[in-house]
Amino acid sequence: MGIEIERKFLxxxxxxxxxxxxxxxxxxxxxxxxxxxxxxxxxRAWLTIKSLTNDTxxxxxxxxxxxxxxxxxxxxxxxxxxxxxxxxxxxxxxxWEVDEFxxxxxxxxxxxxxxxxxxxPFEKPPWLGDEVTGDRRYHNSSLVKMxxxxxxx
Amino acid sequence: MGIEIERKFLxxxxxxxxxxxxxxxxxxxxxxxxxxxxxxxxxRAWLTIKSLTNDTxxxxxxxxxxxxxxxxxxxxxxxxxxxxxxxxxxxxxxxWEVDEFxxxxxxxxxxxxxxxxxxxPFEKPPWLGDEVTGDRRYHNSSLVKMxxxxxxx
Numbered sequence: 333m334g335i336e337i338e339r340k341f342l343x344x345x346x347x348x349x350x351x352x353x354x355x356x357x358x359x360x361x362x363x364x365x366x367x368x369x370x371x372x373x374x375x376r377a378w379l380t381i382k383s384l385t386n387d388t389x390x391x392x393x394x395x396x397x398x399x400x401x402x403x404x405x406x407x408x409x410x411x412x413x414x415x416x417x418x419x420x421x422x423x424x425x426x427x428w429e430v431d432e433f434x435x436x437x438x439x440x441x442x443x444x445x446x447x448x449x450x451x452x453p454f455e456k457p458p459w460l461g462d463e464v465t466g467d468r469r470y471h472n473s474s475l476v477k478m479x480x481x482x483x484x485x
Numbered sequence: 486m487g488i489e490i491e492r493k494f495l496x497x498x499x500x501x502x503x504x505x506x507x508x509x510x511x512x513x514x515x516x517x518x519x520x521x522x523x524x525x526x527x528x529r530a531w532l533t534i535k536s537l538t539n540d541t542x543x544x545x546x547x548x549x550x551x552x553x554x555x556x557x558x559x560x561x562x563x564x565x566x567x568x569x570x571x572x573x574x575x576x577x578x579x580x581w582e583v584d585e586f587x588x589x590x591x592x593x594x595x596x597x598x599x600x601x602x603x604x605x606p607f608e609k610p611p612w613l614g615d616e617v618t619g620d621r622r623y624h625n626s627s628l629v630k631m632x633x634x635x636x637x638x
Contacts, residue, residue, distance in 0.1 A: 360519045361521060363563070365563075366513045366514075366561045383561045391557065391561070393554050393558060395548055397548060401546050404546070405534060408518065409519070410516070
């Protein structure tokens with residue numbers, strides 16, 4: 333188990349550097365109190381349970397599973413799958429994970445940074461846009477039922 | 486992944502022989518299409534995903550997890566926990582798993598046998614009662630919200 337502390341931002345410039353990995357994921361539970369996610373990332377796969385503690389902090393349990401199991405579990409998931417590229421971008425000694433969504437969420441790009449404390453300071457990269465930490469619309473589990481293309485502009 | 490084929494019966498006599506293990510379990514998803522169960526059995530723990538394929542057969546994915554993780558995940562579960570003793574009873578070369586429920590399900594005793602084919606023959610032990618295969622009231626995930634003590638007699 334771990335406690336996950338992260339802040340989430342929109343992206344307002346060209347962030348593309350570093351490597352990217354294709355992600356495909358779905359949810360066995362989309363209940364915010366206990367989401368259960370199946371994710372295939374490149375050639376590995378994970379089952380992840382998260383609880384909603386508060387806007388910045390979540391309890392998280394993650395277990396690697398065989399990709400063949402994950403493929404079959406994705407078929408059991410509730411709703412369409414989320415597909416995206418995850419970019420791993422270093423900036424001033426911190427790792428940013430930038431998700432470039434595909435399919436019904438194309439056009440949405442979200443950057444996350446994982447912190448060790450809620451008030452930990454960090455340098456903002458020049459491509460960073462508005463903060464959306466705690467905005468549930470940007471949860472991947474919400475994007476299943478309310479994809480970005482359905483949002484009022 | 487495995488396909489689980491099992492038949493389930495009530496118990497109408499004294500079955501107590503062999504060993505028993507205390508089970509404590511809860512559900513991160515009780516959706517019959519994709520149940521996600523956390524179980525502590527004695528000093529080990531598992532996370533299990535099942536899909537409902539038909540009355541006798543289910544897809545099942547099971548992963549062992551640390552007991553300390555399972556304890557924390559049980560606290561995230563939807564609804565009260567199921568507590569029972571599972572007895573492992575050999576009869577005519579087949580293994581019966583007999584669940585003797587506690588708490589709000591006390592009085593309920595259910596025996597299950599796992600088969601390799603839906604039509605596989607087996608000997609019925611003298612203590613076996615009526616068959617309840619496919620009756621969703623007896624699913625542990627249903628007993629969370631509709632425990633045995635709440636059933637009309």
